[in-house]
Amino acid sequence: MRINCPYCGARCLEEFTYRGDATVKRPESIDESARDAWVDYVYLRDNPAGLHKELWHHGAGCHSWLEVTRNTVTHEIVAVELAAKGR
Amino acid sequence: MTIMRYSLASLITNALTGNRNWKPVWREPEPKSSYDVVIVGGGGHGLSTAHYLAKEHGITNVAVIEKSYIGSGNVGRNTTIVRSNYLLPGNEPFYEWSMKLWEGLEQDINYNAMVSQRGVLNVFHSDGQRDAFVRRGNAMRFYGADAELLDKEQVRALVPFVDFDNARFPVRGGLFQPRGGTVRHDAVAWGYARSADSRGVDIIQNCAATGFRIENGRIVGVETEKGFIGAKKVALCVAGSSSRVAQMAGLRLPIEAHVLQAFVTEGIKPLLDTVITFGAGHFYCSQSDKGGLVFGGDIDGYNTYAQRGNLPVVEDVAEGGMALIPAIGRLRILRSWGGLLDMSMDGSPIIDKTPVDGLYFNGGWCYGGFKATPASGWCYAHLIATGEPHPYAAAYRFDRFGSGRVIDEKGMGAQPNLH
Ligand SMILES: Cc1cc2nc3c(=O)[nH]c(=O)nc-3n(C[C@H](O)[C@H](O)[C@H](O)COP(=O)(O)OP(=O)(O)OC[C@H]3O[C@@H](n4cnc5c(N)ncnc54)[C@H](O)[C@@H]3O)c2cc1C
Ligand SMILES: [Zn+2]
Numbered sequence: 152m153r154i155n156c157p158y159c160g161a162r163c164l165e166e167f168t169y170r171g172d173a174t175v176k177r178p179e180s181i182d183e184s185a186r187d188a189w190v191d192y193v194y195l196r197d198n199p200a201g202l203h204k205e206l207w208h209h210g211a212g213c214h215s216w217l218e219v220t221r222n223t224v225t226h227e228i229v230a231v232e233l234a235a236k237g238r
Numbered sequence: 239m240t241i242m243r244y245s246l247a248s249l250i251t252n253a254l255t256g257n258r259n260w261k262p263v264w265r266e267p268e269p270k271s272s273y274d275v276v277i278v279g280g281g282g283h284g285l286s287t288a289h290y291l292a293k294e295h296g297i298t299n300v301a302v303i304e305k306s307y308i309g310s311g312n313v314g315r316n317t318t319i320v321r322s323n324y325l326l327p328g329n330e331p332f333y334e335w336s337m338k339l340w341e342g343l344e345q346d347i348n349y350n351a352m353v354s355q356r357g358v359l360n361v362f363h364s365d366g367q368r369d370a371f372v373r374r375g376n377a378m379r380f381y382g383a384d385a386e387l388l389d390k391e392q393v394r395a396l397v398p399f400v401d402f403d404n405a406r407f408p409v410r411g412g413l414f415q416p417r418g419g420t421v422r423h424d425a426v427a428w429g430y431a432r433s434a435d436s437r438g439v440d441i442i443q444n445c446a447a448t449g450f451r452i453e454n455g456r457i458v459g460v461e462t463e464k465g466f467i468g469a470k471k472v473a474l475c476v477a478g479s480s481s482r483v484a485q486m487a488g489l490r491l492p493i494e495a496h497v498l499q500a501f502v503t504e505g506i507k508p509l510l511d512t513v514i515t516f517g518a519g520h521f522y523c524s525q526s527d528k529g530g531l532v533f534g535g536d537i538d539g540y541n542t543y544a545q546r547g548n549l550p551v552v553e554d555v556a557e558g559g560m561a562l563i564p565a566i567g568r569l570r571i572l573r574s575w576g577g578l579l580d581m582s583m584d585g586s587p588i589i590d591k592t593p594v595d596g597l598y599f600n601g602g603w604c605y606g607g608f609k610a611t612p613a614s615g616w617c618y619a620h621l622i623a624t625g626e627p628h629p630y631a632a633a634y635r636f637d638r639f640g641s642g643r644v645i646d647e648k649g650m651g652a653q654p655n656l657h
Contacts, residue, residue, distance in 0.1 A: 164548055171541070171653070172541075186640070190640040193652050194583045194639040194640075195490045195491065196481070197481070197485075198494050199481075200543040205540070223543050226542065226544055
């Protein structure tokens with residue numbers, strides 16, 4: 152598997168560190184009423200067999216956080232974007 | 239069908255008749271229209287659950303439905319190591335019970351699973367690591383397991399070929415569990431399958447669950463490749479496929495699917511008569527009865543359902559092997575393979591009811607569920623039969639995540655690829 156970093160080009164896997172699912176959203180509220188949302192955010196995952204949006208850090212390269220869309224069944228990478236896009 | 243018991247007499251008789259008269263070890267029935275319990279997943283845990291349901295609880299109107307063939311999952315892909323060297327209270331009594339069940343397994347199921355208590359040796363490389371191993375050994379002994387602290391010379395007596403004077407990671411001693419060892423993995427699947435079958439359990443291969451029928455919050459059966467099968471209770475036991483299967487019942491789990499690779503070298507003369515693990519990186523090794531060195535290391539570390547990994551981990555494992563046993567560099571690797579792991583958020587398993595009445599869950603075994611096979615089946619059968627968690631598995635509940643009572647042996651937090 153190689154990841155095509157927008158800054159550095161196609162680089163080997165060992166240059167990157169994996170964080171996990173990029174779609175989980177940190178709840179806005181820290182109120183007790185948001186407890187279940189926090190449990191969901193910290194612990195529960197869709198864990199799909201198929202396309203998965205996930206965060207990788209290019210630690211041995213440009214230090215960008217990347218949002219990679221990858222097929223978990225074939226390992227094919229279909230998109231790589233900067234995680235900071237539009238945020 | 240009468241079960242064929244194995245004995246010295248049956249071995250001799252069959253050898254003298256050209257081994258032509260052995261009978262199939264279990265039946266291949268078509269599914270009935272309904273059962274008291276349908277177990278989804280015919281890996282080690284599903285089959286041991288069926289065995290203990292029948293033998294310990296007298297529940298025999300049971301089917302095990304398996305997507306592929308028995309032994310095709312991790313039960314036939316693991317590196318066969320069994321041990322009970324955990325630290326935390328939620329884990330150690332469970333794994334020690336599993337060890338005790340391993341010790342009596344072959345008599346219990348009348349099947350040679352090649353249980354080999356050759357010992358598990360964890361070497362340490364620093365004073366700090368020694369202290370941590372002393373603590374772990376004491377926790378093990380506290381719960382009735384065996385643990386011995388070995389100094390460098392005692393380790394040398396066991397494994398003289400280890401690189402004691404490695405400049406970076408010198409070997410200073412080890413924590414040894416003499417009762418740990420290896421068990422022939424696929425024989426475990428076959429032995430439990432045969433035993434369950436002989437007690438009336440239907441083992442149905444090539445029959446994937448494709449959906450669940452739930453009425454008013456209660457499970458009423460399973461949709462399968464061989465049609466609908468009604469069930470009073472359904473017990474999920476699909477290891478690496480946990481999220482995929484649970485999702486069909488509307489459940490989202492604290493689990494990610496990852497891959498673990500393993501390797502075996504060409505066969506050599508007896509070299510390593512224990513299981514050894516490196517303390518400064520992730521590498522573990524044992525020698526199979528055919529002579530190959532069987533070894534592995536870390537998981538690849540990204541979500542995957544492909545039963546194969548990538549080269550960086552191969553390199554990492556090889557480096558660990560070379561640091562511990564330099565002679566391993568002279569051997570050729572015959573095969574490598576990967577298996578699909580159900581990595582949980584705290585590195586510990588789940589054996590629990592689900593929010594759907596009558597639907598039970600067993601999973602989150604990470605890379606260490608083979609050793610758990612007997613106790614997992616024992617405790618899961620207890621839960622299914624009685625509705626109450628077994629005391630040894632009482633901590634393996636879904637609600638531990640929300641309540642903060644996670645069982646995190648490595649202290650890594652909710653990051654499955656770090657456990
Ligand atoms: C390379 C490797 C090395 C390992 N080494 C060790 C070790 O040394 N010691 C140790 O303790 N553990 C080890 N493990 C972990 C251990 O193998 C697993 O935790 C354990 O086998 C999981 O339980 P199981 O045997 O029931 O799983 P499996 O054998 O994987 O059983 C699950 C079954 O469910 C079936 N299934 C999936 N979806 C469906 C469906 N929809 N319908 C019906 N059936 C379905 C699958 O086909 C599979 O047969 C290792 C794992 C791997 C991959
Ligand atoms: Zn980069």
